[in-house]
Amino acid sequence: MVLGGIILATAAAVYDGLNATHNQSYGPEARGGASRSEVIISRGVIHYPEIEHPDVLVALNQEAADKFGLNVRDNGIFIADSRCKSVPSKNSVRFYRLPMVDTAYEVAGSELVTNIVALGALAAVTGVVSREALQKAVAASVPRGTEDLNLKALDRGFGLVK
Amino acid sequence: MMQGNEACVEGAIAAGVRFFAGYPISPATEIAELMAEKLPRVGGAFIQMEDEIASMAAVIGASIGGVKSLTATSGPGFTLKQENLGYAAMVEIPCVIVNVQRGGPSTGMPTLPAQMDVMQSRWGTHGDHPVVVLCPSTVYECYVLTIKAVNIAEMLRVPVIVLSDAIVGHIREKVVLPDPGEIEIVERKKPLVPPEGYLPYRADEDGVPPFITYGKGYRYHITSNNYDEGGFPATNDHKVAHALINRLHAKIEKRRSEIIVTEEYMLDDAEVVIFAYGCTARSAYSAVETAREQGIRAGIIKALTLWPFPREVFRKLGGRVRTVIVPEMNMGQLVVEVEAALKDNPARVVPLNRVDGKMITPGQILDLVKEVI
Numbered sequence: 001m002v003l004g005g006i007i008l009a010t011a012a013a014v015y016d017g018l019n020a021t022h023n024q025s026y027g028p029e030a031r032g033g034a035s036r037s038e039v040i041i042s043r044g045v046i047h048y049p050e051i052e053h054p055d056v057l058v059a060l061n062q063e064a065a066d067k068f069g070l071n072v073r074d075n076g077i078f079i080a081d082s083r084c085k086s087v088p089s090k091n092s093v094r095f096y097r098l099p100m101v102d103t104a105y106e107v108a109g110s111e112l113v114t115n116i117v118a119l120g121a122l123a124a125v126t127g128v129v130s131r132e133a134l135q136k137a138v139a140a141s142v143p144r145g146t147e148d149l150n151l152k153a154l155d156r157g158f159g160l161v162k
Numbered sequence: 163m164m165q166g167n168e169a170c171v172e173g174a175i176a177a178g179v180r181f182f183a184g185y186p187i188s189p190a191t192e193i194a195e196l197m198a199e200k201l202p203r204v205g206g207a208f209i210q211m212e213d214e215i216a217s218m219a220a221v222i223g224a225s226i227g228g229v230k231s232l233t234a235t236s237g238p239g240f241t242l243k244q245e246n247l248g249y250a251a252m253v254e255i256p257c258v259i260v261n262v263q264r265g266g267p268s269t270g271m272p273t274l275p276a277q278m279d280v281m282q283s284r285w286g287t288h289g290d291h292p293v294v295v296l297c298p299s300t301v302y303e304c305y306v307l308t309i310k311a312v313n314i315a316e317m318l319r320v321p322v323i324v325l326s327d328a329i330v331g332h333i334r335e336k337v338v339l340p341d342p343g344e345i346e347i348v349e350r351k352k353p354l355v356p357p358e359g360y361l362p363y364r365a366d367e368d369g370v371p372p373f374i375t376y377g378k379g380y381r382y383h384i385t386s387n388n389y390d391e392g393g394f395p396a397t398n399d400h401k402v403a404h405a406l407i408n409r410l411h412a413k414i415e416k417r418r419s420e421i422i423v424t425e426e427y428m429l430d431d432a433e434v435v436i437f438a439y440g441c442t443a444r445s446a447y448s449a450v451e452t453a454r455e456q457g458i459r460a461g462i463i464k465a466l467t468l469w470p471f472p473r474e475v476f477r478k479l480g481g482r483v484r485t486v487i488v489p490e491m492n493m494g495q496l497v498v499e500v501e502a503a504l505k506d507n508p509a510r511v512v513p514l515n516r517v518d519g520k521m522i523t524p525g526q527i528l529d530l531v532k533e534v535i
Binding site: 014019 | 523
């Protein structure tokens with residue numbers, strides 16, 4: 001999730017010519033704790049890097065959906081993984097339930113590329129970054145040798161949104 | 163896109179740092195990781211030591227060996243480094259310590275931001291020692307202030323602390339780094355006299371003694387006891403002690419204008435001024451932009467140098483300023499310095515403190531601005 005956020009911020013700031021900040025938060029565990037990426041994209045200078053009420057929330061598991069679902073701003077967008085059983089969401093929010101984890105398994109045989117699938121879905125829903133910028137940012141950020149796999153995951157993410 | 167901690171590493175390498183000794187600690191670990199990766203590629207050396215105390219000792223040793231040296235840590239490690247930091251200050255060994263602050267006291271909140279080490283960075287080690295503390299609030303400032311820290315350390319033979327925090331260290335932003343040719347790099351002063359005429363602690367007019375690498379033909383002695391110009395103990399000589407301690411402080415005071423960096427924003431007509439530093443300055447900028455949109459005359463003094471405290475900048479505030487707000491992620495450490503700097507100004511000083519591991523929000527600052535105006 002942290003890498004996914006970095007890629008989104010890179011796409012916006014480096015390849016689409018906007019400003020972006022990425023802020024991560026995680027617990028003290030070496031492995032397995034909850035983690036969160038906060039990305040702000042703006043035409044202006046970004047000072048305060050934290051987000052209380054996001055315009056867009058992507059929750060990849062139940063814990064994230066429960067914890068942050070009701071924080072989404074009115075008229076915002078909430079994308080939750082289809083494996084989430086119940087999702088708290090306000091009526092004023094555009095809600096999407098998409099099989100991001102399942103798609104990652106189809107592409108890579110594991111949940112490893114879920115973040116990239118989610119980026120494709122997020123960009124398709126919001127249009128906040130261009131597809132080309134996101135492709136370049138993915139190719140530049142993922143481990144060498146996995147570019148094709150990740151770009152495929154990105155395309156499948158775009159394909160989840162009709 | 164670059165992370166604050168990464169920018170510290172890039173700045174250090176650009177400034178000529180070729181030795182890092184450290185012990186990983188959140189939220190500073192990326193600095194050690196990237197130093198381990200990058201230093202060998204530029205002919206430098208990285209050592210992970212057995213603890214923070216040894217790391218600081220190794221950094222001092224490498225610096226005496228002629229190599230620009232840096233270590234990075236967070237609160238608990240910074241505490242352990244204090245003894246050797248005092249040693250470096252006393253015997254005048256250039257070195258840079260990056261402290262990416264997290265919540266304390268003790269091991270506190272390892273991954274969450276705080277600004278609780280402001281006073282420790284100045285007074286953490288005993289004795290009336292000289293030290294310089296720089297404080298970034300953006301990724302770009304992590305880069306330029308690390309370069310500045312290395313330069314000041316080499317120029318004045320003094321430990322310099324880069325006081326970052328978990329927000330600034332971990333945030334990623336777009337930065338455009340200057341070309342290497344545009345960066346000013348300072349090298350330590352070499353002796354102009356032959357070995358037989360060399361007194362290791364005979365200072366020039368600027369208060370800084372020339373410094374030669376151990377083992378390069380100049381024989382000298384280093385002791386952390388009070389010492390004379392020859393570098394030998396003079397523990398009961400009041401005159402020598404007086405001259406030494408005064409010189410250690412004077413070499414920094416003489417260079418205040420080169421060391422102190424502040425940034426002013428919308429001060430010209432400001433009725434309320436926010437004095438901020440580190441990650442909290444980011445909230446202050448957001449708050450003042452919103453205040454200005456609402457017609458409120460608010461401005462900012464941002465300190466990039468915390469020690470020596472930039473008291474000069476407060477002279478620019480005329481009688482128009484009614485209130486100075488000092489937001490800090492601690493119980494109020496620099497607010498006392500602000501009060502002292504404003505002792506001849508009728509402006510009221512109002513602290514705003516937060517210690518729960520969350521940034522002070524722009525909303526909190528804006529609410530207080532509206533309350534005091």
